[in-house]
Amino acid sequence: MFPEALEFHVAEYVNNGINWLLHTYAPTFDSISSAISFVLMSIQGGLTAIPWYVYIILVGGLAWMVSKKVSLVIVLSAMLMLIGIFGLWDLAIDTLAVIITAVILSLIFGIPLGILMAEVDHAKAVMKPILDGMQTMPSFVYLIPAMMFFGLGKVPAVFATLIYSMPPVIRLTDLGLRQVPKSTQEAALAYGSTKWQLLKEVRVPLAMPNIMAGINQTTMMALAMVVVCSMIGARGLGQEVLLSINRIDVGHGFESGFSIVILAIVIDRITQGFARRWDPNKR
């Protein structure tokens, strides 16, 4: 037994801290919340306005673009159809809106942070443990404060998804930039590149395959959060899974779970295809 005398709890301080934040920065959180909400609603509005068959054609077209294989075009389009056939189309669009919002925000913050991490060694030292924490901290733990700050629904869902899905793109951007061969960078410097030119003309383009892999990973992580997010009231495929658990409805659970898998596969194949096209070594 661990001696009781050595026990010390920080829970109370965390609670007080959160409450203090909540009181002092309520307007800030409100404006963040409405900003996220605005982005989300715009994306969702756009996605809902597109008729279902356009998605099928679009996915088919993109699959053809990245692979030039008829089989992939057929498989991906048919799988997407299946979501509609299960009667889950609108919910899938809801889920997609949350994911796209989270991924866009992840990239907006993640790629510059990744660049910072690669450029400044101190930044890397500070960020590494934070990223580890973001990835390993059980998501329920930050779901509660997210809900307290941003209320119920999709906005805290986007926030929680952001925390969980941003680390891969940061890490892979950093890794990609660090892997750019020294000899290539040296040549660029020898011709009088400034630091910014070196980054823009050489390092980022050469790190692109890694950055694309990071985007792909981030998207996959975001998809993994949909069921968790449904617990704080984000409508979508995740909510159906949650309902099925509550009702012990295995069949319905399978339909909605499988729809999430379909979304993942479609997005994965397409983003990976683009990652491959970006790879300068395969030209």
Added chain:
Amino acid sequence: MKNSAIRIQDLWKVYTRNDEDIDVEDQDLITSLDESDEAVVAVRGVSLQVQPGEVFVVMGLSGSGKSTLIRCILRLINPTAGKIFVSGEDVTVMNVKELTEFRRHQTAMVFQHYGLLPHRTVLQNVEFGLKIKGVSEKERTERAKVSLEKVGLSGWENYYPNSLSGGMRQRVGIARAIVMDSPILLMDEPFSGLDPLIRREMQDELIRLQEEMHKTIFFVTHDLDEAMRVGDKMAVMKNGRIVQQGDPSDILSHPADDYVARFVQDKRKQLQMADERAKLEVVSDKNEKDTSSKGVIDHVS
């Protein structure tokens, strides 16, 4: 002498773990650094002068400090002590901005591993230096095409470097350097990664280009044959020091020490054999003789 193209004065480079300042005058410190694993003394008190329009070859085995030396000239590596004057300007005291300008206008460099950008086409690679200098797109494309023609790569503009052979990639590297029109060309073992036949072809190509361009070329190699072929002046480096410098034929005929002597003895034998063969051939056919090797061996004997 003020009008040397490159003048290096007592240059030192000591690689240390934390890049701390080292007093190179302190003999005991240098000795202790040599014995420890903490630091590497790569260049020790090198002084040399390169005249405008001259091909100056620095020859030495790997680890002799020659690659460090060439990188110090445009401060890809910061020297520990000493001065470097290029066209009269002291490179060692330049700030970042001056250095960038200096690299853009005074020098162009060719690398052993080419250093090409795999995501850019051949043409875009040749344009690179002009692009970062801010030359307009039209002008740089024009100049890049002329430069590619000079190295015999017309028609390859839209290929990517990875689809080219080593020799062709280095032609791109050379085109990228000469398109800059800078007075000084730095070449760091440019042909070392190439097959012997291609290497020879590229050396001839460089000699031909130099006849047109009359640039100042600072050329680093570990290959004595190459040094003799392309160099007007030559310096032999060993363990960070220049052990001998002068005309290639002088070095061949009067090696300063055992190290240089061992270096050149194969070459001397080779030339002697070629000379004897040439004499035999003179008897049988007076029209066919290798004049170039004859010229050198006259110096030797």
